[in-house]
Amino acid sequence: MEVSEISEPMEFSMGLNTNSLTINEYDYLEFKPEELTSVQHLYINDTYCIKSFGGHAFTALKTLCIQKCKELEFLPHAEGAEQYALDKLSIGSSCDSLISLPLGFFPNLTRLCIWDCANLESLSMPEGIHNKDLLKSLKTLDISDCPKFVSFPKRGLPTPNLISISFSNCKNLKELPHELHTLNSLKSMTISDCPQLVSLSQGGLPPRLSTLSITFCDKLMLGKEWGLHKLDCLRWLEIEGGCKNVYSFPDENLLPSNLNSLRVTGLSNLKHVNCKGLQHLTALKTLKISHRFLPQD
Template sequence: MPKHMHTPKLTSFSVSNCSSLQSMPEHMHAPNLTSFSVSNCISLRSMPKHMYTPKLTSFSVSNCNSLQSLPEHIRTPKLTSNCKGFQSMPKHMHTPKLTSFSVSNCNSLQSMPDHMHSPNLTSFSVSECNSLQSMPEHMHAPNLTSFSISNCNSLQQMPEQMNMLLTSLETLEISCCPKVESFPNVGLPPSLKKLLIQKCDRLTVHTDWGLNNMALLTCLTIKGGCSNVNSFPDEGLLPASLTIIQISEFPVLQTLNLKGLQDLALLKSLQINSCDFLRSFSVEGTLPSSLSSLNITGHSCLTQLCQKDVGEYWPKIRHIQIREINGDII
């Protein structure tokens, strides 16, 4: 390709399946360009160093496995990258128009930008980046509503000051990140409505997360991890706003602590699955009167303890409309 590309009328730029292509133009002046897409160019090593594309709305790079970095200055509402050889991102990303950020299958990528200033960003997604160790240290994204990370086997830490910098965050999903041990000490954003954590072996739900202060949180899902939790939930751990709780695969969970649930006046659904050692309810406490669906898969003794009319726990669950214990409808 030419080193300099001056194309004032160009609106869409797409290159694909050019196996011998090694570089893009160094300078790209395309004031009306709205879409930039490069895919399946396995020898491509570099992107334009300078891009003047003020109207760019979508920037997508995929399956360019020799590409090691993105342009320093990207001004686009949507950024997508899927390149196995991709190693680094700009240290500072000032992207005022960026609304969607997606990076996946970049197995050589080790870090995100240190500083990320994206005031209009609403969606942030990272997946299948097995060398990635950290998230942005400072992430200013006051309009971000969805934050998702999955299958990042080397990731150890989350962004700092999430509660102050991600003030509109509604959905936080972290899956299959076995080295993440904790959230920032300042806690999670109080704006959260949905929190999903699964297959994060070193994460244990804790009061430091500040869940009890999240007045908008309605759905909590935790699958796996919590390797030292034998009673759940602790009293005062959860917010009264919860309507759905789903937990599963707590390896040593033995007791459902009713005192930690009894004040959840809006709770409608409680699901506890694949907790093979769960064998008892706490002596003190009750299940909320609002609860309409209870599903528990635990130790086999629970089936008898919850048996209709005669089981020890029957008085505690009789008000619930849908009751399923170890696969049996009670």
């Protein structure tokens, strides 16, 4: 069900059998969340009719997408709240009051996407809960354009089956989640425009990564501590910008032998391509190493 083009104040109610609801651009709708306890898919876009979300009213939801609702308060820990059945959660350009998202309320999530949340600082876990499998269903995590985002749960992400992770344009993010190397299902990792990021992971990268893209992370330094040579499943590697410690690329034994595609561009101090570091890449099909200061042989 979709509700649209309401120009005068009106009260909105519906039967309990409504499965899906989309609300777009309404200032005048008098919304009663307690009447929508059976809604499973809710899409809210650019509206002021819902002032807050949380508690027991939406415990049946499977999908929640909130866009362009800056003033909406997202309160998963509100009185009466229990663990939600949410499968997909998207919050974009919304919820300016949201400082920390408590993951413990969403054990069934398969996809979590957050973008342009101006004051979001962290993903958190309740005190005293250390279950590393709490979000065992989560497959995709994407956070972008969150300028104040800086931290994750202290013991790392409780996401043993995570497949794809992406952080983009998080200007104050200095480090990635702890214990990334324990995420054995992770296949794709994209890190872009995080200028304060100083390291990837103290314990190394996930062992089954097949795709890794790191672009415009100015303070990140490339080295063997990344453990790229240990990533036997890595097939696609992109590095653009940052890595100001690199004058010659690649060092011998830096890269895994099974790479199919290697793209390295925009390294400001790169002067030399070390062919010896490429000789063992017998599976390589695509190679691009470029910078305007490289000598032309």
